[in-house]
Amino acid sequence: MAHKKYWHEVWKFRELIYILSWRDIKIRYKQTVIGTAWSIVRPLFTTLIFTVVFNRIARLQNPSEAPYMLMVLAGMLPWQFFATSVGDATNSITGNAGLINKVYFPRIIIPLSTLVTGCFDFFISFAIVIGALAWFHFMPHWQVIFVPLLIIQLFACALSISLFFTSLNVRYRDFRHLITFAIQVGLYVSPVAFSSKSLPAGWRIWYALNPMVGIIDGFRWALLNDSMYWPGMYLSLCTTALLLWLGIGYFRKTEKTFADDI
Amino acid sequence: MGDVVIKVDQLSKRYIIDHEQQGGSQGSLRDKLATKAKNIFKQQGASAARREEIIVLNDLSFEVEQGRRVGIIGSNGAGKSTLLKILSKITEPSSGTVETAGRVVSLLEVGTGFHPELTGRENIFLNGVILGMSRAAIRKKFDQIVAFSEIGQFLDTPVKRYSSGMYMRLAFAVAAHLEPEILIVDEVLAVGDSQFQKKCLAKMDEISKDDGITVLFVSHNLEAVRSFCDTGIFLNKGTLISAGSIDDVVDDYARMYNKSSKELIPNTANAIYFNSIVPNKSNYYFEEPMTLTCGIVADKAYPKYIIGISISDRLDHKVGTTLIYSKEPLKAGANNITLKIPLTTIVPGAYTFTLAIALDESLHNLDVVFNYPELNILSDNHNQQLFARWSQSWGGNLLSGTDII
Structure with missing residues (x-):
């Protein structure tokens, strides 16, 4: 199918993206007492623990002006969106096998809807940032207007990795196990609990090959007035774009046989 | 159109x-990798x-x-x-x-x-x-x-x-x-x-x-x-x-x-068993009578016997059962018996037979053949209207001869 026609189909099925993520949100908080508050509790507690462990016990300092906890928080939110989305999306096609086998729609709808669900949590958890900024009497500068663009970059980055893993997982269920491990490692190789400025200067550009580095740095720049390491940002944009292009290509190549392989 | x-x-x-x-x-990925690794040492196509x-x-x-x-x-x-x-x-x-x-x-x-x-x-x-x-x-x-x-x-x-x-x-x-x-x-x-x-x-x-x-x-x-x-x-x-x-x-x-339906496997261990059961046609129209020719093998001569026949629909509900009493004694060895089955009231659909043979009224079965042979009853043009409306919950029998008097 031609590119244009494919995206036209995706657009035609856009309500399916909405309804599937609506279903996932609805189901997730069925029979829970605090419901959507879980989207706040989880990142908040992880941030507190990381602050205590790295700042209070290991005595790491934030090289910039913002308090350590704010720095962790600004890294934790995009990271958690990335980790949850990629983790859930990896199992999304296999988890919806009933749909894949019985109805036609562009298969990309399924990982997309998982990511939209992730966005829902992300926006709720953003309340913590606002609360924490107020708590520390910290005022973001003008560059806060770039937050929406950074969210788009984050979404694209998570989508690109999700597309690879979800289609590989249809064929090889090893990826279900691999992804949980990869996400654990990713937490420590991405600058979530520390600042990428702590790295030796010569390493920074290589470190920025991890697209999440530029994104997390970007959030700290926009929200916490950190100085921006622009080469890292450009590199992150390039790798994200490249991964997304490859991811979509790979997904579209394999999606035709999903119903046969699942 | x-x-x-x-x-x-x-x-x-x-x-x-x-x-x-x-x-x-x-x-799993391991299988794939293992195969790849093996193939390095093998000729292509192996x-x-x-x-x-x-x-x-x-x-x-x-x-x-x-x-x-x-x-x-x-x-x-x-x-x-x-x-x-x-x-x-x-x-x-x-x-x-x-x-x-x-x-x-x-x-x-x-x-x-x-x-x-x-x-x-x-x-x-x-x-x-x-x-x-x-x-x-x-x-x-x-x-x-x-x-x-x-x-x-x-x-x-x-x-x-x-x-x-x-x-x-x-x-x-x-x-x-x-x-x-x-x-x-x-x-x-x-x-x-x-x-x-x-x-x-x-x-x-x-x-x-x-x-x-x-x-x-x-x-x-x-x-x-x-x-x-x-x-x-x-x-x-x-x-x-x-x-x-x-x-x-x-x-x-x-x-x-019908041609390709599963075969009858005779229960040769029994004293008496069905060797073959052959209907005279492959499918029938409603009200068409049927005959079944049964090959029965007996280990010795028996003076009398009873054959029971049940018809089941495709959901395995019994539509009806009949008992047929022997007219002639059963010889030792092979016997050929032709049974008349007037299907007049069975409504169109797919059915199967179950046949059993016993020696007397105690109906202690010596051999039973389940779900063989299959039977298709079709509606012909003049009663298609009626059977198009026929619901399975009405049963498999059309009561015949009903009228206003």
């Missing part, structure tokens, strides 16, 4: 079955030998005109479901092309995407959007859907608390309001009670008549296919056997079905 809305050209579907993976887990190609559909070509109701029939494994999946774009053909004109809605299952935790109301929206409706369209038809489903006050109850009947009704209610141009239906009627089946068929009848939509319908219920469809496609082992008017195709099917 006249416009071709489905055009299938030299369509084939093959699957590769990897024998190395049989019994193992879903194609691994190909262990792969087997299964041909599910073989070179099908046919066309369907707009407004037709096409019944696709064939025994299990004939490729019917695969064909529907390809027509619905769920899976791609290995070769050949399929062209469809218009909005295709496929019901390969009742209630695709239904979530047990969600309420009836929520599932109407979920299922509707999954099947391709917009939320606006669902909202517009919501009251009609609820009315058709008859779930009434349970609308806001999670569907996991529904009875299976309610679940089915709700699911079909959504499907019935989709407004497709081409509707593909697979065995949905196999589930649910007969009232529900009737209602679904009537609804399908209504929407296809009113809107001139094209319907492709798969069912094992030959009578349902025959009464609903005007065109038939008969598949056997992935090959198109015949296509054309539904009556001709069902007849072809019945002929082949």
Whole structure:
């Protein structure tokens, strides 16, 4: 199918993206007492623990002006969106096998809807940032207007990795196990609990090959007035774009046989 | 009518079955890597030998005109479901092309995407959007859907608390309001009670008549296919056997079905056993009498015996039973006995026989042959009207001779 026609189909099925993520949100908080508050509790507690462990016990300092906890928080939110989305999306096609086998729609709808669900949590958890900024009497500068663009970059980055893993997982269920491990490692190789400025200067550009580095740095720049390491940002944009292009290509190549392989 | 809305050209579907993976887990990466590693030391093609190609559909070509109701029939494994999946774009053909004109809605299952935790109301929206409706369209038809489903006050109850009947009704209610141009239906009627089946068929009848939509319908219920469809496609082992008017195709099917039905395996260990049971025809029209010729082998002579015959419908409900008493004694060795079975009141459908033989009224069976042979009773033109309306819940017998006096 031609590119244009494919995206036209995706657009035609856009309500399916909405309804599937609506279903996932609805189901997730069925029979829970605090419901959507879980989207706040989880990142908040992880941030507190990381602050205590790295700042209070290991005595790491934030090289910039913002308090350590704010720095962790600004890294934790995009990271958690990335980790949850990629983790859930990896199992999304296999988890919806009933749909894949019985109805036609562009298969990309399924990982997309998982990511939209992730966005829902992300926006709720953003309340913590606002609360924490107020708590520390910290005022973001003008560059806060770039937050929406950074969210788009984050979404694209998570989508690109999700597309690879979800289609590989249809064929090889090893990826279900691999992804949980990869996400654990990713937490420590991405600058979530520390600042990428702590790295030796010569390493920074290589470190920025991890697209999440530029994104997390970007959030700290926009929200916490950190100085921006622009080469890292450009590199992150390039790798994200490249991964997304490859991811979509790979997904579209394999999606035709999903119903046969699942 | 006249416009071709489905055009299938030299369509084939093959699957590769990897024998190395049989019994193992879903194609794990380790297997793949192991095979790759092994192949380095082997000549090329060594691994190909262990792969087997299964041909599910073989070179099908046919066309369907707009407004037709096409019944696709064939025994299990004939490729019917695969064909529907390809027509619905769920899976791609290995070769050949399929062209469809218009909005295709496929019901390969009742209630695709239904979530047990969600309420009836929520599932109407979920299922509707999954099947391709917009939320606006669902909202517009919501009251009609609820009315058709008859779930009434349970609308806001999670569907996991529904009875299976309610679940089915709700699911079909959504499907019935989709407004497709081409509707593909697979065995949905196999589930649910007969009232529900009737209602679904009537609804399908209504929407296809009113809107001139094209319907492709798969069912094992030959009578349902025959009464609903005007065109038939008969598949056997992935090959198109015949296509054309539904009556001709069902007849072809019945002929082949009987010929290829499973064989009688004599219970040679018994003192008396059935060696062969042969009906005089492969299928019968309603009210047509039948004869069964039984080969019976006995270890010694017996002065008398009783043969019991039961007829079961395709759901294994007994339609009726009869006992036939011997006229002549049974000789030692092979005996040939021809039985007359006036089928006058058995309504059209697919049935099977169960035959038993006993020596006296205590009916201690010496041999029983279950579900053999099979029997197809067809309706002919002058009673088709009656049997099109016949519900399974009415039983398998037409009471004969009823009248106003």
